[in-house]
Amino acid sequence: MPALDKLTCGANKLTNIGQAMNGGSDYTDTADVTINKTCDYPTPVYSCNDLTLTPNYQTRTVKAEVTYTAKDGATYKNTTLVWGDSKQDVITGTTGTHTYAADGTYTVKANMLFTVNGADKAPAANAACSKTVAFSTTTKNPSVKIEKWVEGKKAVEVEVGNNYTYTVKVTNDGEVDLKNVLVSDEPEAGVTLVSANVGTIDGNAWSYVIPSLKVGESKSFTLKAKVMQYVQGTLKNTACVNAPEVNPSEPNKKDDCDTADVTVKKPDVPAPVFSCDALTLTAGTNRTVTAKVDYTAKNGASLKMVTYNWGDGTTPLVTNNTTTTHTYANDGTFSVSLKLLFSANGSDSYAQTNANCVKSVTFTTPTTPTQVLPNTGAGSVIGLFGLVSVLSAIGYRLFMSRRLAE
Numbered sequence: 001m002p003a004l005d006k007l008t009c010g011a012n013k014l015t016n017i018g019q020a021m022n023g024g025s026d027y028t029d030t031a032d033v034t035i036n037k038t039c040d041y042p043t044p045v046y047s048c049n050d051l052t053l054t055p056n057y058q059t060r061t062v063k064a065e066v067t068y069t070a071k072d073g074a075t076y077k078n079t080t081l082v083w084g085d086s087k088q089d090v091i092t093g094t095t096g097t098h099t100y101a102a103d104g105t106y107t108v109k110a111n112m113l114f115t116v117n118g119a120d121k122a123p124a125a126n127a128a129c130s131k132t133v134a135f136s137t138t139t140k141n142p143s144v145k146i147e148k149w150v151e152g153k154k155a156v157e158v159e160v161g162n163n164y165t166y167t168v169k170v171t172n173d174g175e176v177d178l179k180n181v182l183v184s185d186e187p188e189a190g191v192t193l194v195s196a197n198v199g200t201i202d203g204n205a206w207s208y209v210i211p212s213l214k215v216g217e218s219k220s221f222t223l224k225a226k227v228m229q230y231v232q233g234t235l236k237n238t239a240c241v242n243a244p245e246v247n248p249s250e251p252n253k254k255d256d257c258d259t260a261d262v263t264v265k266k267p268d269v270p271a272p273v274f275s276c277d278a279l280t281l282t283a284g285t286n287r288t289v290t291a292k293v294d295y296t297a298k299n300g301a302s303l304k305m306v307t308y309n310w311g312d313g314t315t316p317l318v319t320n321n322t323t324t325t326h327t328y329a330n331d332g333t334f335s336v337s338l339k340l341l342f343s344a345n346g347s348d349s350y351a352q353t354n355a356n357c358v359k360s361v362t363f364t365t366p367t368t369p370t371q372v373l374p375n376t377g378a379g380s381v382i383g384l385f386g387l388v389s390v391l392s393a394i395g396y397r398l399f400m401s402r403r404l405a406e
């Protein structure tokens with residue numbers, strides 16, 4: 001008795017042989033037993049799924065392509081392509097071509113055969129495996145094209161905030177009148193649509209439906225747009241057209257598009273202007289001088305610091321005051337000069353040296369006192385210093401000693 005897995009599915013006839021030997025004679029006898037082995041077979045699956053026809057209207061040729069399913073014991077054998085003009089071809093692959101001798105409308109059928117358990121089987125009928133193709137010398141091809149310019153060119157430079165014009169031209173360059181031709185224009189971010197001569201602008205996208213566009217006819221549209229702020233690089237603006245008659249099998253696919261580009265002129269940033277314009281010195285009492293600075297700071301420049309060099313060897317005064325005073329210890333002629341530090345565009349710069357910002361002041365001691373000191377109040381003494389500028393070295397010492405004595 002063989003093992004079960006040696007048995008085939010279905011009926012298995014097993015023969016048992018009995019043998020006896022007696023002298024020169026052998027005796028045999030047999031007894032048969034039949035074993036049915038039950039196996040679970042999957043149901044074979046086979047179907048024709050689709051037939052696609054791709055016609056070439058110039059050559060009156062059609063390419064047919066089939067798809068099918070064959071599994072679980074079914075295998076694809078062949079397809080008879082029945083071309084509809086009393087011709088047919090058997091293909092063992094999935095594609096075939098046929099050229100028709102005459103114009104006409106033809107129904108092409110894909111008749112498949114599968115091998116199932118050694119027998120040829122035809123799949124269930126499927127309408128998708130029967131298609132129609134029509135050839136006519138009077139077949140007209142629809143076509144539409146779109147062209148786009150900016151300021152009459154394919155690319156221009158525009159200025160921030162200035163309106164400029166896009167032109168969109170749609171032409172029926174096919175052989176069929178077109179209806180309800182959708183034109184649309186959606187610029188890249190950075191370009192703002194301002195207005196259009198027809199159609200609507202919604203969410204910065206323009207669209208318009210041309211009710212009718214006859215063969216050879218063109219329609220042009222103008223859109224005003226602007227760039228609100230400076231952007232580096234190129235801003236593309238693409239306009240597209242879609243006519244229902246052109247490529248009807250993909251109704252949402254645009255039939256043609258064209259692009260016009262703008263670049264944005266970098267705005268002129270006015271250069272900061274700053275200068276020291278004038279130094280006014282006013283000599284006061286007691287060898288005191290008041291210095292006043294006039295300066296210019298505009299286009300983003302601002303005065304940061306003034307350095308007063310008094311010309312007497314003292315440490316220059318650095319301040320942000322434009323008026324300040326200084327008292328000289330001695331008579332003499334002193335050249336007062338300024339250095340003005342400005343802040344502009346995030347950096348500091350000194351104004352150029354300007355002769356108007358260098359001035360001299362002279363303090364002299366007159367040979368004749370013009371005023372005699374009446375009394376010895378401290379204020380009077382100080383007042384005398386400046387007013388008179390006249391005291392001799394001796395007098396000066398005298399006053400000092402009188403001050404110190406107070």
Ligand SMILES: [Ca+2]
Pocket residue numbers: 242243244245246247248250251253254255
């Ligand atoms: Ca279309």
